[in-house]
Amino acid sequence: MSDYDLKFEGLMPVVVQDSETKEVLTLAYMDGEAYRKxxxxGLMHYYSRSKQRVRMKGEASGNIQEIKDVKIDCDNDSLLFMVKQKGAACHLGTKSCFREIATPAVAGNINYSLEVLLELESLIAKTKNTPRKNSYTTELFESGEENIKKKxxxxxxxxxLAQGKDRIVYETADLLYHLLVFLSYENIKLSDIMDELSKRRKN
Incomplete structure (x- = not known):
């Protein structure tokens, strides 16, 4: 991403997430100088509103944040940084600046997040890279592209063709699994699909 892509009108909010655990570490702010630095x-710099200057994260504590990836939102007015965190991200000594304050009710006990799909995607990728005996997923990868597409x-x-809710749910779960195997075979991630859907939403 080049500086040309960004329009800093004052400060831009920055969400920082652990690249390994996916935990949200902090919400901070950047100006153009902080972004460039x-x-x-390759290390996170922020604009400190209290000190009125750009500072490197961990410049005093040593708890630096090594940048692994950076994304910008659809309105070009906020950033998401994936980082490798050294030590605590919060000045209070905790891994994250965020802490739980309440447990919301779950509508119908249904989890609407993509967590299950992401976990399955990760497991499929792991099996692809490290084949396992007596694994159906391994068998699919070894059967080749044409058979995977056929499945x-x-x-x-x-x-x-399924009839009734329970059967449709069951068959759709099978479809999603096999689709994830196909995407993994083609080295395509769910995030690539989400990015494409996001582009279509803007249009």
Whole structure:
């Protein structure tokens, strides 16, 4: 991402997330100088509103944040940095600046997050890289591209022909699994699909 892509009108909010655990570490702010220094050094720099200056994260504590990836939101007015955190991210000595204050009710006990899909995607990728004995996923990868595509097609047909909610849910779960195997085979991530859907939403 070049500086040309960014329009700093004052300060830009920055969400910082652990690249390994995916835990949100902090919300901070950057100006143009902080962004440039971050990208030039590979270490997070922020604009301190209290000190009125740009500072490197961990310049005093040693708890630096090594940049692994950076994304910008659809309105070009906030950033997401994925970092490798050394030590505590919070000045209070905790890993994250965020702490739980309440437990919300879960509508119908249904988890609407992508967590399950992301965990499955990760497991499939791990199996792809490290084949396991007696693993159906390993068998699929070893069977080759054409067979994987065939299985996706078969599961798609079974899903649309299924009768009743329970059967549709069951067959759709099979379809999603086989689709994730196909995407992994083609080295495509769910995030790539989400990015494409996000572009379409803007249009």
């Amino acid at each position: 971050s990208m030039e050094t 996706v097609g078969e599961e798609a047909v079974e899903s649309i």
